[in-house]
Amino acid sequence: MKRRKWLSGLVCMTMATSFLAGCTPSNGDDANGGAAPAEPAATDATTGTAATEQVAGNAEGSEGTINLWAFTDEVPKMVDKFVETHPDFHYQVKSTIIATTDGAYQPALDQALQAGGADAPDMYCAEAAFVLKYTQGDAWQYACPYADLGIDVDAEVKAADIAQYTVDIGTNPDGQLVGLGYQATGGAFIYRRSIAKDVFGTDDPEKIAEIIGSGSQSWDKFFEAAETLKGKGYGIISGDGDLWHAVENSSDKGWIVDDKLVIDPKREAFLDLSKQLKDNGYHNDTQDWQDAWFADMKGEGEKQIFGFFGPAWLINYTLAPNCGGEKVGEGTYGDWAVCAPPVGFFWGGTWVLANKNSEKKEAVGQIIDWITLNTEEDGLQYMWANGTLNGEGGTKDCVASGTVMSKSDGSLEFLGGQNMFDAFVPANSYANGKNLTQYDESINQIWRDQVRQYTAGEKDRDTAIADFKSTVADKLAIDAAE
Amino acid sequence: MKVDTIDQKKKGGIVLKVVIYIICILLAILSIFPFWIMMVNATRSTTEIQQHAVSLIPSGFLKNNFAVLxxxxxxxxxxxMNSIIISVGSTTLSIYFSTLTAYALVVYDWKLRNAFFKMIVAIMMIPAQITMIGFYQMCYKLGLTNNLLMLILPAIASPMTVFFMRQYLVAAFPFEIVQSARIDGAGEFRIFNQMCLPIMKPAIATQAIFAFVSSWNNLFTPLVLLTDKKNYTMPIMVSLLRGDIYKTEYGSIYLGLTLTVLPLIVMYLILSRYIIEGVAMGSVKG
Amino acid sequence: MKKKKLVKYGKYGYFFSIPFIVAFLFFSLYPIIYTFVIAFTDLKGLGTELNFLDEPFANFKSIFANKTFLRALGNTFFIWICNFIPQIGLALLLTAWFTDKRFKVKGAGVFKILFYMPNIITAATIAILFKALFDYPMSPVNDIMVSLGVFEKPVEMLQNKMMAKGLVSFIQFWMWYGYTMVILISGVLGIDPEIFEAAKVDGANGVQTFFKITIPNIRSILLFTLVTSLIGGLNMFDIPQLFLLGGPDNATLTTSVFIYQLAFQGSHLYARAAAASIIMFILIAVLSAGMFYIMRDRDAEKIKKEIKEAERQKGEEA
Incomplete structure (x- = not known):
């Protein structure tokens, strides 16, 4: 008897659940289309409660729903803010968030773009690792030029003084601008003041810049400095991964030229730089995002590490939380400064695009303009730069617009009071947006793997290069030039 | 002499028992280890985790992590709720219909029986990754995304479960009871529901656990198909936490993983009763 | 009145298979056909149009000429064999210990439950955990080895190809031995206890009982274990992809990871990936057929006889 109950219970449960499941989507549709969403428009984004509602909008007299696809809640929260501060904007925004970490964002977005229809994205976000695919690569046809959204592109880009590399990346093969970011991710050298004083007798960013050969487009001075640092028992960087982003972005050519794989001499030199770092003991031989790398931010690695290469977000989200303190005097907090790197580069970033097939181009244009080009104090970038998007005292970050940064205060206690924008505005202009391809993520992974094999002594230099070429050919069907 | 051998046998038995316990305890520690690390990390701050990913000692950031989460x-x-609907739904369908299909394959003699069995085994062998492209395409074209049924109904055709149930029936199904039930005038469907299902309990319990675990942990398909926040499953939510690559909150990710696994453990402990005790087939006969 | 009608039960076989067939046709047929079709096209990138190749088997040829694929195939077999043999061995041993009443293992229930637990936790979590354990230059394993004096200084263990392969095998073994054990135990529980009683009366010892009674009686379940493990092993994906992305230097690249990387990363070579999938499918099918052949027994005939018997008796009654 007991047995039968157990089974029949399960069967009942299934029927009930499948019934429920069958109903859910249709209920959902009603809620979206109807005039009365379950929750009023996001009124208070700072608490996070309203922001978690998927539909934000000024429901009264709604003119429709804008579908926004993103891979974090960052842009959706910005859009909530836009809706909240623009009572005359009569659209609702429905956000779809799919993380990139498990590789599902692109397949889902591609299917949604191809399928079209009412549920297709009107607006979508792309991360630096794959943005090229959507602005210049396989999916560029879906991206709507900003000009068609009612944006006066040339004038606004100039007025906002947008970092050139973000414009280059966001320009489609026809030369039209289809994507821009809000954040600027130009990289600088972020170093420890106390070590600078101990070894070089100064912690002045301009002097240090000179010592490491900032802007020289060569690594010679940097390695001289590494030798000096070694003499006092310090490492110049934590691991070779820190160097890679700078090397990658400084090359003259991207990985692919005329459909053939090309190893730019500057990228090939990474093999030697990496080996040199290891053989001479200039670093702690860590890998980025692993325990030992984070330990170096606190100064608790094998030897003290002088600095890291990175953009502003690395300071805010990685260095600061891992420095071992929360105010000056604790851990390495306040012991840092920023100066220009030997070669310009950028690392990461988010671009915002619009769907060519969207029927709400003008409304989408208003949001995109507010996020990417507006330089006013109530525009997104001003709030982002000054850390006021979610109220006073938020994280200050670099933004795409030089105009906005010039009227913002980027001084951080973490940097001993230095205004980080002084270093990052030029850094953004050094960064190069022209040597990228949509295959970079895969090719970089294969390249770094082979470099690691070489420096670990598992194979020689020529074999590493040959294996790199053959693996790229096998996995991506891109043959090496020559 | 005889006493000696008995003594030796006893000694041998004790040695063997000690070996058994040592191995079992070692394996048990290995099994608990990742859960312990995960739960400990759920109480640690992101910085603590970044500095030392593995720690055995809990910290005091549980509340903090929950707030971030x-x-x-x-x-x-x-x-x-979504995970429960999908997992319970798909598990039940998979178990019930797989047993039914296996029953058809074992108890009845029909012309296409062997061909059908071969087909089922062949379906099982098709590598999953590529066929997913066609499945997504179908779902998006037919507008069936954000429909939980698309993650539940396909479970009716679960080749691996059918295969297991068939093998289980072949090994141990007492055909006599079908005969006697037929003599009593029971219908075929009733014989299946009232005779076969109870007998299959140990098999059903094991397969239910496996089906439930894999459905609960299934990430990629729901991630691509369920894009609407109100349809998110637990693993999708954890995946979103990990998606913030510039500012990853590891503490809350581990808390999310822990919250995801807890219902699974409860479900497993409930069903595992049948694995431990088992209901031997013979008992039904008498 | 005798033998007036011989009841035909065969039709129920068709009836009871209908739900499976309908669900299969509706949900799986299109994706499978689509896969087979695109293997003969040049589909890649974001393309949707299917252009059939002039040379139909060009994709298959390019896969056979692809050294990385062949290497992945070798890795897949290596990793599978290295984890499957210890896995089935340990599972059988534990099954013998836990089902033999003579051992009376105290806490057997708790052990049985615990051993399956690694299978509950998601592969991603396990991958992260093992990466952290064996990391370089700072990690628990390195710290222990250095303090024990085994290593002079931290070693970059995960750059060593054999080490990486071995670790993937170990993780697979550790995640799945409990699963295999649970399956085998459920098979043993299905055996009529009277058989064991009879063996006991006949004076069979534990080892004899296990090999002469238990193993033959769970043969069909063993076949299931072998075939599903073969399929699972040759389609191994999660751990190799999540743990080291198939590296270092493609040492843990399995065919599934390779297929995934072909189709979902880089150039999105769907057509080639589909061709590789079909090659794997054929390979698995051939090997499974071999297993069915080796493990074949009189099951089929036995069942047939029993069904006939059942129908005949029913007919007689009527």
């Missing part, structure tokens, strides 16, 4: 579009209740 719920502040980041992680809604445990919604996720739990």
């Amino acid at each position: 719920t502040g980041k579009s992680f809604n445990p209740l919604v996720g739990f």
